[in-house]
Amino acid sequence: MHKKLKLPKKICLVCHRPFEWRKKWSKCWDDVLYCSKRCRNNSSKLGSKIHPSFSKESK
Numbered sequence: 001m002h003k004k005l006k007l008p009k010k011i012c013l014v015c016h017r018p019f020e021w022r023k024k025w026s027k028c029w030d031d032v033l034y035c036s037k038r039c040r041n042n043s044s045k046l047g048s049k050i051h052p053s054f055s056k057e058s059k
């Protein structure tokens with residue numbers, strides 16, 4: 001008898017909700033920190049508060 005493998009879970013850094021591994025993340029699971037694009041965008045807003053220079057457009 002084989003049980004279904006449990007999917008790995010992580011806690012989203014932005015909304016602090018657990019989210020499960022998804023196939024689209026199979027190659028970058030270690031780098032996945034947020035449950036959704038929306039949270040990732042939110043985090044970049046938060047991040048720009050911490051690192052104001054990040055939002056500079058100087059190239």
Ligand SMILES: [Zn+2]
Pocket residue numbers: 012013014015016017034035036039
């Ligand atoms: Zn989230």
